[in-house]
Amino acid sequence: MNRISKKMNHLKDTGQTALITYITAGDPSIEITENLVYALEKGGADIIEIGIPHSDPVADGPVIQDAVQRSLTSGTKVKDIFECVSKIRRHSQVPIVFLIYYNMIYAYGAKKFIEDCIKVGVDGLVIPDLPLEERKELTRYMEGDRLALIPLVAPTSKSRIKEITSCGSGFVYCVSTMGVTGQESSFHKDIDVFLDRVRQSTELPIAVGFGISNKKDVNHFKDLADGIIVGSAIIKEIYENKASFSEVEEIVAKFA
Numbered sequence: 001m002n003r004i005s006k007k008m009n010h011l012k013d014t015g016q017t018a019l020i021t022y023i024t025a026g027d028p029s030i031e032i033t034e035n036l037v038y039a040l041e042k043g044g045a046d047i048i049e050i051g052i053p054h055s056d057p058v059a060d061g062p063v064i065q066d067a068v069q070r071s072l073t074s075g076t077k078v079k080d081i082f083e084c085v086s087k088i089r090r091h092s093q094v095p096i097v098f099l100i101y102y103n104m105i106y107a108y109g110a111k112k113f114i115e116d117c118i119k120v121g122v123d124g125l126v127i128p129d130l131p132l133e134e135r136k137e138l139t140r141y142m143e144g145d146r147l148a149l150i151p152l153v154a155p156t157s158k159s160r161i162k163e164i165t166s167c168g169s170g171f172v173y174c175v176s177t178m179g180v181t182g183q184e185s186s187f188h189k190d191i192d193v194f195l196d197r198v199r200q201s202t203e204l205p206i207a208v209g210f211g212i213s214n215k216k217d218v219n220h221f222k223d224l225a226d227g228i229i230v231g232s233a234i235i236k237e238i239y240e241n242k243a244s245f246s247e248v249e250e251i252v253a254k255f256a
Helices: 003-013 030-043 062-073 078-088 102-108 110-120 158-166 191-201 215-222 232-240 245-253
Strands: 018-024 047-051 096-099 124-126 172-175 206-209 227-230
Touching (some): 018 030, 030 078, 047 062, 078 110, 158 191, 191 206, 227 232, 232 245
Parallel strands (some): 047 096, 096 124, 172 206, 206 227
């Protein structure tokens, strides 16, 4: 079974909500990225989402855009990120998800990208700009459930929610706001109704992200979702406060 499914099943059985944390690969260096993963896991992260830096991260707000720019400036390449995950797998089995834009996969070669993900131990993909109709371009290369293609739904998805989630796996990424990442607590006015609609449309676990910036937000969604995704708030604290790895553990623990 895929590491994501194992983790989500275990947390469900023990009455816990998954904490899913996000960092940008290569920010500020690929070596630090590896150590950040270990610190995030020690701090209580159940699943770690790693953003692949892209020159036009349309779904991301200023905090992650800045992180992406720092990564690109340091010269991060996709091959470096694969090597980083390979190193992480020597020491950790924490579920790892890539957030990546589809044109990067296309440029890399879809078949080779999927093969390399499976080879190094990536567990899932979130692809914000992948249309539902184009998913077969990737799923035909996937080997059973070793690599999850995580569906992403927003409040505007409405009647398409069931269709979008039907061909996904791992968990459903539910976008809590109509804007970009990092908008503090600016959740959609009908977010609770939206999450319930998603819950009724799929048997997959649901995780909510975008704009979750404090423990109050986490507590609000704990009874509504199986997972909470925190990205910008953690990145901001790490880099504004120049946090050490032990301090990163403390930052993550505040959301657990």
